[in-house]
Amino acid sequence: MPKSPDLNKIIIIGSGPIIIGQAAEFDYSGTQACKAIREEGIETVLVNSNPATIMTDPDIADKVYLEPLNEEFLEKIIGRERPDGILAGFGGQTGLNLAMSLAKKGVLDKYGTRLLGVNEESIRKAEDRDEFRSLMLQIGEPIPPSVIATTLEECKAFAREAGYPLIVRPAYTLGGTGGGFAQNEEELVYQCRMGMENSTIGQILLERSVAGWKEIEYEVMRDAKDNCIIICNMENFDPVGVHTGDSIVVAPSQTLRDAEYQTLRSASLKIIRELKIEGGCNIQFALDPKSSDYIVIEVNPRVSRSSALASKAAGYPIAKIAAKIALGYSLDELKNYVTQNTSACFEPTLDYCVVKFPKWPFDKFMTAARRLGTQMKATGEVMAISNNFESALLKAITSLDGKNDGLHLPSVQSLTDGELREKIGVQDDERIYALAEALRRGAAVDVLHRSTGIDPWFLNCLKNITDMERRLSTEKLTPSLLYQAERMGFTDQEIKDLSGAHRAAMQDIRIYNDIFPVYKMVDTCGGEFKAKTPYYYSCFDREDECQISDRQKVLVIGSGPIRIGQGIEFDYCCVHGVWALQKAGYEAIIMNNNPETVSTDFDTSDKLYFESLHMDDVMNVIKKERPQGVIVQFGGQTSLNLAQRLAERSINILGTSYTSIDLAEDREKFSDLLHKLDIPTPEGRAVATEEEAFAAVNDLGYPLVVRPSYVIGGRAMQVVYSDEELHKYLKGAVSLSTEHPVLIDKYIQGKEVEVDAVADGSDVLIPGIMEHVERTGVHSGDSISVYPSCSLPETVKATLTDYTKRIAGALHIVGLVNIQYAWDGERVYVIEVNPRASRTVPILSKVTAIPMIELAVNAMLGRKLTDMDWGTGLAENRKLYAVKVPVFSSEKLTDMDVALGPEMRSTGEVLGLDTDLEHAVYKGFAASGTRIPTKGNIYVSLRDAEKTEQAAAVLEKYAKQGFSLYGSAGTCEYLQQFGIPAGFLSEEDVLLGITDPENCCGGAGETVTAGGAGCARDAFAAGNTGSAEKNLATGGAVGAGKNLAAAGGAGSAGKNSAAGDAFHPSLLHI
Amino acid sequence: MDGLLYLEDGTVFRGRGFGYPRTSAGELVFNTSMTGYQEILTDPSYAGQIINFTYPLIGNYGITADDNESSRIHAFGMAAKNICFTPSNYRSVMTIDQWLFDMKVPGIFEIDTRALTRRIRSHGTVKCVISNQGLSPSEARDFCDQAVLRNDHMKRAGVRQRVRIGGTGRRVAVLDFGVKQNILRSLEKRNCDVYLFPYGSSADELMSVNPDGLFLTNGPGDPQEAAEAAAEVKKLMGRVPMFGICMGHQVLALAAGGKTFKMAYGHRGGNHGVYDKETGRSCITSQNHGYVVSAQSVILSGMEITHFNLNDGTVEGMRHNTWPIFSVQYHPEASPGPNDSDHLFDRFMDLMDRFSPNLRPAAAGGINTAKGGGHHA
8 A cells, every 4th residue: 555645744852862772873774764854744753852864864864953852852752743654663762751651641633643664562561571471471472480589588589490601681761771791689679679770660671591592683674565574684693692783793584594584584473463563673583503493582563773784694674664665555566775676675685795884882891891791881783794704704803903914912912821712702803803713722612612602613713714814824825825815804914914925925915816896786586687886895706787877976984883972973974975976066975884884875976885984994995986086084983094094005095195194193193283383282291101190290290181092982081190191091091002102281271162163264153152061171072162252252262263263274184173261261272172073063054054064074075165055164152052972881891980071981972952951951861861969968078289269169059959968088178167957878878879779869868979971879879889088079069069059040931831832943944 | 718608699708617528509588596506507407508697696605405406407508707716604514616517517607797698678588508628710610500509408407207206294296307306396395295297198197196186397498399298188177186387287287278389588486576466465486487377378367476586477376266276487496586485385285175176086077176176275
């Protein structure tokens, strides 16, 4: 049946900020859904609080509400827009939960709108553990013995009956928050408590574990006519026990016979039919490796991270088709968008192998537990395509960041045999490296299989890799050996290191024997039909089917996996870069490896190379395409880091040159430049040894900011206050990066200001200045920041504009530049310059309506700002306020220090937008899900340096608002000196108070600490590291105070808003 | 050992050889299934063909004792991107390399299977030579020139004499053009009393066991080569319920007076959508055919098109306007592929229950469903 005629206006709910378990994939699926609906002539209204997304672009939907995703705001928007239908299946668990509660509260009925694609009953049946189990039993699908529990007693009773190991899964959460394994009663109690607390309804499922079985997923679609298809199945490298988001995943399944494949396929169809889902869903199975027995693990009744992966792996746009189905179309009425002349009602077949590899944040959170389990910890992922598994795996590994050349990890290679065995026994992020190392040392595949449960097929593939390593290091590098190694995915660097061959000699063999990759198309049909979609991957084979046009082309290098410090905002920049290039008449080619993003959607660019961003792969694409130029400033630090090697190979980098990039990133050279320009910067030194470091301390004095050079997101950056801390830092963190010296700068206490500008070589345009709420020292990504700046005097703004213009000029910036300044009340200092797009570009572009990326692209193509209609200098403020609030994922990463500092910790952000600051702040907090306590107890512990009048003034405000203050002995005394009542609490009592989760939920009242941006629970968790004192000192009571002061104001604003009149409809969509 | 694939037009693909050292000539086709290589290679419908697998990792789960569709490999050779020599599956008993060796079938791997597929797509199926005996291209060319490809493999792919397979229920006469085991299993599962008849059986012989229904199987080759079988079947139309699959479907079309023609490169895989006009729904099908029934010709012969392919609109199923006869071009028995259409066997059971000649012995003028109406429902 064709689309329902009664649908004229539809609201799409987005997924909000990026958190672990809910990342860029929903920008991709939501954007697809918007496009799919809009092309039907239906008015499309989008609601999302995440400003870094493509979907919140004015081009994607007819109306965009950058508003908090909660019932209060949704109801207002629905009331105002009166849509005919709501699509909630594209906004992850957030969108789904929100739609469910709106339906339950009668909001949808009240406004005569209905849920499209999903219905309440399907969601309930799929997500409520009890209902799901009864349904499976009813239709005869196997499930493990389990119990639904809401009390610890029920859990213990079940454990006595079913035995260990047990697995705990909370109901209604995303990314498995609060889930885990229990091997004994102690673990059981802990996991069950966590689970009940994390479930929105305090309910958990406790089941007998099938750890060791194969974990298989199917992506299924169904339409209203009951047509069902499988898009793709996937097999996890790790057996059941690791969250699929944390597993290495291969598509399609590799070790299943047809009979097994079809058994699970049939089960998938039966389940989706029974749930009556219209659209896409993901079904996870465990399959016994020793029989064909299986069990159904779970169903996600919506598009998901897995469906984004399946879409990219198979070339089938699940979200787009799901949106069409929601409108009433059936699969057989839709076309295959890739071939454009066959039907969408078919099952994609792959003629390649796809490997997904997770990107974990453990490099940022060195204290966080690395062990993997049922709770997802990865922030992002990469995907690689090749015609064999080994090469797809190696490509994925080199995709993780540009530095990895092979299946090596120095920290694993240095382990003793015993340590290695132990390491292999633990499921953590480094296990695959340990397995490879064991194989190198002669371990047998079946031994490794027994100790890990990983299928021997995968282990044999790893062995093929290590065998090739040995051949390379022992045999002469013949053309045939080089070809075999290349075919298996070895990088040039790896081959060079292992064989000892010179690069020039290798290059000769390569050229004489024509050993270069060819590009094959992802076409959904294994080559059976002609496809029109230019989506390519490389492999070593005979035929290259990539057609090179004679148009002028530009290659845009993407940003790789989502990680802390480099999120979805860079994908926004790349996608806009592509669009701007197309608008300027160029063929825009994108190269990226992140399956979750819009940039890797097959219809975003003129040509998509789904490739690792390793230098070898980038050069191969350049060799193939011969673009006029390459853009490296949109893909964050990932693409920027390629600049040097591209420049060395005489590749034309569009915009700011490598020399300028180097000048901006080399602190010593840059500091010299600033001196010449007479622009102040915190005094600093680059030191190579500890002696030099302490000599620098003598000159500069504490506090100091220390960091290695060349960093992403302030990695391993810290503020140190004492010799002891400095010593510890130099011993611990710095070994992270030995290539470059450590930088020691004077720490400026004051206000941090961020300026993004577009420069054309002679002029700059500054769309806006954003002011941070937190004081200097907190990473800009973790700071709440406000547009426009509201506390800076005009003279300071003039200084900022002047400095920005002069710096951009001196650096010959062409394109984008981001400059972080500090203002200590007297002088403006330059903290750092990033000669690339930044986190704030999407925000400023949306808020100011200045198309920053387009202007930057035009500048790179040689046009001048003065010819571009948007003026130069500091743009006039728009009459609205935007407040960016960071969002953290600390409940996913246990044992992590949550205090804010120069190391970025947030995973995403939201924007509060309104005509007055208070409302904007309120919306920002509401959107970030922060619970703002209005009463309760506060524990304060300050170091002596912090015991200032300023701090006391802030704390006094809390006291006056009715909070009860408690403190350590010294702090109590200090507070009393200022006449602020405070009670003494010993460290033990504090720890007791914060480690007991019962207290955490309000027993001891609310507690506020640690920068205020995280939720109250974050502050408690800080105690787990045993360094509450330090956290408070660095995170700063002062910072917390500022936040709360702002938040306090917002609280009352919120009340106004709730009252009705203060709602500003005209500005809800921009 | 070196492997070589020589195409009639002179194109040469070099790779590595595996399986049995041998040189053979056949029709080059490709299959897009991602699983089921064992079922595909033992499917008698591939007799005379050399199969190029589009899925690049073949042999991963080895060879099992349970997945054969007939007692041997019917394909004349196979080509793959990668062959797995260290398979993993609890049922695996040997590698595909060993199996091909035992079955005396040559294989070639590490060739550009996608390029080969694209070539077949644009030029159609082609005569080719596969060799893993170190043949030079010119030797291969000579071999190719001398080889005569047959189109009548259906005459030899099935049983040589009548075979009865147990069962106490409905009696089914199966005319064997090279039946897949899973078709027989699908009938056995429904407790049918199955008589397997060799190619060349006459109408009288088929009726001699007093069947409740006649089943026409899949099989290799050009259906027009099976003209005598079509002639015998024609004699029985209207006398006994019939169900045909693949070759059986094509023979039915010819028997009714319709035509078949060769497709450029056929349908081989497990992922095509087929639309069922009677239910208004679609299903995903297992496909293996190089010939297709001409829609126009069968409509003029009293048939109605019931199913068509969603990609190219070709005939995927038909039934007779008057008699209880129906057929599908695709494979409802799956193996390999999706088993979305298993219910078609139930439909055959239903037709036999209602229109078996044994219900109305010697009814003059045969059986007619048009008035009964049930067949159309």
